Amino acid sequence: MLLEVSNLSISYGDHPIVHDVSLSLDEGKVIAIVGESGSGKTTVIRAILGCLPNEGRVTGGSIVFNGKDLLKNTPEEWRRISGRDISMVFQSSGSMMDPIQTIGKQFVEYIREHADMTEEEAAKQAVAMLARMNLPNPETIMELFPFELSGGMNQRVGVAMGMFFQPKLLLADEPTSALDVTTQAQVVEEMMGICRDDNTAIIIVTHNLGVAAYMADEIIVMRYGDIIERGTSEEIVDHPKEDYTKELLDAVPQIGDVDHGTY
Ligand SMILES: Nc1ncnc2c1ncn2[C@@H]1O[C@H](COP(=O)(O)OP(=O)(O)OP(=O)(O)O)[C@@H](O)[C@H]1O
Numbered sequence: 001m002l003l004e005v006s007n008l009s010i011s012y013g014d015h016p017i018v019h020d021v022s023l024s025l026d027e028g029k030v031i032a033i034v035g036e037s038g039s040g041k042t043t044v045i046r047a048i049l050g051c052l053p054n055e056g057r058v059t060g061g062s063i064v065f066n067g068k069d070l071l072k073n074t075p076e077e078w079r080r081i082s083g084r085d086i087s088m089v090f091q092s093s094g095s096m097m098d099p100i101q102t103i104g105k106q107f108v109e110y111i112r113e114h115a116d117m118t119e120e121e122a123a124k125q126a127v128a129m130l131a132r133m134n135l136p137n138p139e140t141i142m143e144l145f146p147f148e149l150s151g152g153m154n155q156r157v158g159v160a161m162g163m164f165f166q167p168k169l170l171l172a173d174e175p176t177s178a179l180d181v182t183t184q185a186q187v188v189e190e191m192m193g194i195c196r197d198d199n200t201a202i203i204i205v206t207h208n209l210g211v212a213a214y215m216a217d218e219i220i221v222m223r224y225g226d227i228i229e230r231g232t233s234e235e236i237v238d239h240p241k242e243d244y245t246k247e248l249l250d251a252v253p254q255i256g257d258v259d260h261g262t263y
């Protein structure tokens with residue numbers, strides 16, 4: 001087992017927010033977490049990456065990654081793991097980037113923070129990774145600023161950075177939600193392709209049950225910090241038990257392959 005989260009509970013200040021969440025993930029597998037706004041999805045994945053905001057703390061349970069209890073990690077151990085073994089892609093990678101530095105400069109810096117590499121070598125490998133995400137003219141993109149790229153291109157850059165070190169686990173928080181439907185599908189497709197090649201496990205948070213159904217081996221439905229339903233894509237999409245899940249399904253925009261949910 002790559003990741004085993006058991007009975008995880010999380011509070012912000014004195015307010016319990018996430019209750020008793022358990023999930024486990026094998027190498028190369030995909031879990032999607034869905035649920036309405038405020039249900040605790042981001043809180044759960046931030047806890048797994050050890051980056052809860054200051055007032056957030058884990059009040060119970062364990063997070064075991066590769067046989068090691070992450071909650072016992074020292075800050076130094078976190079630094080070593082995050083970005084390498086476990087990495088994260090956010091909703092709008094463009095806004096995570098420094099607006100006044102080129103993509104290339106930031107990508108190269110990111111690589112050299114985690115690996116002993118010359119600038120030249122890091123740039124070469126960054127270009128190769130951008131090409132893997134199907135970004136056209138990756139050498140040119142290295143010279144551009146984030147605002148010069150479209151949302152979809154910025155997201156591809158974000159995924160390229162997140163995947164650079166072939167992490168064992170990718171945590172993706174609404175990685176495509178800011179994009180139009182067609183671009184969402186493309187970015188998801190490219191992300192999945194690289195993860196399959198590298199055997200990366202994914203936890204993806206998404207509002208879109210279509211994306212979840214397409215990608216995930218297991219879908220977890222959260223509400224008010226609880227897991228209220230879970231199952232395979234078929235179970236959740238074709239035979240949802242909870243009314244809440246049915247409502248989430250009804251909210252999916254009807255575009256594309258309806259049988260398998262939609263993008
Ligand atoms: N830094 C914080 N301090 C206090 N409460 C917070 C903080 N961050 C989130 N919360 C609360 O925790 C709950 C869960 O928030 P979380 O961001 O995990 O939800 P989410 O499922 O990711 O929602 P969304 O779909 O809108 O991103 C919400 O009630 C939210 O108000």
Ligand SMILES: [Mg+2]
Pocket residue numbers: 041042043173
């Ligand atoms: Mg969130």
